[in-house]
Amino acid sequence: PPGPASNGGAITAGLIPLPVLASTDESASYSVTAATRIVTGPGAGAEAVGDDLAALLRPATGFPLAVSSGDADSTPANSIVLRLGNGSASATSSTLGDEGYDLTVSKSGVLIVANKAAGLFHGIQTLRQLLPASVEATSAQPGPWRVTGGQIVDYPHYAYRGAMLDVTRHFFPVPDVERYIDELALYKVNMLHLHLSDDQGWRIAVDAWPNLALHGGSSEVGNRDKGGYYTKADYSAIVAYAQAHFITVVPEIDTPSHTNAALSSYPELNCDGVAPPVYTGENVGFSSLCVNKAITYTFLDDVVAELAALTPGPYIHLGGDEAHSTSASDYVTFVQKAQAIVEAHGKQLMGWAEISAAKLDPGTVAEYWNFNDHGASETNATRQGVKIVAAPADHAYLDQKYDAQTTLGLNWAGDIEVEDAYAWDPADGGRVSDSDVLGVEGPLWSETLHTMADIEYMAWPRMAGL
Numbered sequence: 001p002p003g004p005a006s007n008g009g010a011i012t013a014g015l016i017p018l019p020v021l022a023s024t025d026e027s028a029s030y031s032v033t034a035a036t037r038i039v040t041g042p043g044a045g046a047e048a049v050g051d052d053l054a055a056l057l058r059p060a061t062g063f064p065l066a067v068s069s070g071d072a073d074s075t076p077a078n079s080i081v082l083r084l085g086n087g088s089a090s091a092t093s094s095t096l097g098d099e100g101y102d103l104t105v106s107k108s109g110v111l112i113v114a115n116k117a118a119g120l121f122h123g124i125q126t127l128r129q130l131l132p133a134s135v136e137a138t139s140a141q142p143g144p145w146r147v148t149g150g151q152i153v154d155y156p157h158y159a160y161r162g163a164m165l166d167v168t169r170h171f172f173p174v175p176d177v178e179r180y181i182d183e184l185a186l187y188k189v190n191m192l193h194l195h196l197s198d199d200q201g202w203r204i205a206v207d208a209w210p211n212l213a214l215h216g217g218s219s220e221v222g223n224r225d226k227g228g229y230y231t232k233a234d235y236s237a238i239v240a241y242a243q244a245h246f247i248t249v250v251p252e253i254d255t256p257s258h259t260n261a262a263l264s265s266y267p268e269l270n271c272d273g274v275a276p277p278v279y280t281g282e283n284v285g286f287s288s289l290c291v292n293k294a295i296t297y298t299f300l301d302d303v304v305a306e307l308a309a310l311t312p313g314p315y316i317h318l319g320g321d322e323a324h325s326t327s328a329s330d331y332v333t334f335v336q337k338a339q340a341i342v343e344a345h346g347k348q349l350m351g352w353a354e355i356s357a358a359k360l361d362p363g364t365v366a367e368y369w370n371f372n373d374h375g376a377s378e379t380n381a382t383r384q385g386v387k388i389v390a391a392p393a394d395h396a397y398l399d400q401k402y403d404a405q406t407t408l409g410l411n412w413a414g415d416i417e418v419e420d421a422y423a424w425d426p427a428d429g430g431r432v433s434d435s436d437v438l439g440v441e442g443p444l445w446s447e448t449l450h451t452m453a454d455i456e457y458m459a460w461p462r463m464a465g466l
Helices: 046-061 117-130 174-186 232-244 260-265 294-310 328-344 353-357 376-383 418-422 452-459
Strands: 021-024 030-032 037-040 067-069 079-084 101-106 109-114 145-147 150-154 160-166 191-195 248-255 315-319 348-352 365-368 387-390 437-444
Touching: 037 046, 046 067, 046 079, 046 117, 079 117, 101 117, 109 117, 117 150, 117 174, 160 174, 174 191, 174 232, 174 452, 191 437, 232 248, 232 294, 248 294, 294 315, 294 328, 315 328, 328 348, 328 353, 348 353, 353 365, 353 376, 365 376, 376 387, 437 452
Parallel strands: 037 067, 037 079, 079 109, 160 191, 160 437, 191 248, 248 315, 315 348, 348 365, 365 387, 387 437
Antiparallel strands: 021 150, 030 145, 101 109, 101 150
16 A cells, blocks of 8 residues: 655654654644543544543543533643544545544644544544553553644555454453454454354354354364353454444354364264264364255354344355365355355355355455465456455464464464564555455464463564554
8 A cells, every 4th residue: 555645753653554644743742631631522422432532541641531522613722622524624524434533733632533433433542652652551650641743644545454363273252352352443453353163163152053152162272271152142242342442343154164163063064964073183174064965054044144143244254265175166056155145144245265266246255365376366356346355374364473483373374574464565566456455354363372462472563564
């Protein structure tokens, strides 16, 4: 993507992502004090964003930061004003879209203007980065809380800015997922792809097929922590928490391969009617749903129906990668039937880019990961008018080691240093056009990860680079 049209220097120092436009006016700097108020204008969600900002700033500053609503069309002195609509001349409503914002720092305070609450929310993340790093502390710090004067206008280059968390190889409970959401929101990530099933485990309760969670959820890689699964209430809590951070959850049920947990849970899903044992290894590509059995599509329809009912976002991800035990013709048949099932439940199919072997509908999204195919799956998708989410493993897979000294992670895609995660073109340097790219995602697979500390060590700072 093109770089910022204007970089004003001091005001952009430390900002990730770098904004589209910025100018610095040191003479107009502002300091948050005990007298500072947060003022929100009328409109859906503005007051909630103001409450979020107050909750973020109070612990470290120790200031009351009272939140009031209704008078944000004026700019009272010594205030942080969150206003919906009425953007400045440099940031028209059409330019900002739904997620952009215009942030101005003057001697009297801070003004953030956006079309939608999502834009205000992204604006307060930028304000956090403009303040001293100690503002993130959970106990009172000495300050001062100075913000460099100037103006920032920012809006996304890509609609989809995602992270994927694998909760199947090892299970992570709701508080861990919520903590990851907190961290992702700071960098304006707006999609959380949850990998909910694989050979090693099934992580979401399905009423119509209860053994998926009860039996399929009882294992994981190495079986050290004995798996786990999300109840429907758990999953709904994650979705709601993500929504409050303007992040959309994309649930994935990997099919037709990566399905041993499901096959072990229900013998009838196997072509021979015999359930395999649970699997706790790391190899993949050996399992497959029985494509020619009607019950396979009853199973898929039931799972998608229950997930769709719990998921307000537009996408249901059905995997499609590494189907080495499914014949090419069966694979195409399965993808086309799966696509119809997802669409029948009012959602758009998302899948790993191998699904481009089948005829895809325009609303389907292909996620490109396999750099070893030299872009074949990616271009097969774009030729059909399908948008791409770029996640090539040699740049975007956060589970790959940083270098030879990294104690966690794998390295089948090669070491990925911070620079590798940052310095690449999601449009593959011209192999596909930038307009073909819906966005970027950083997948984090969990074969070697057991704790939140493991997640954070592998994700940051590379996720910020993405």
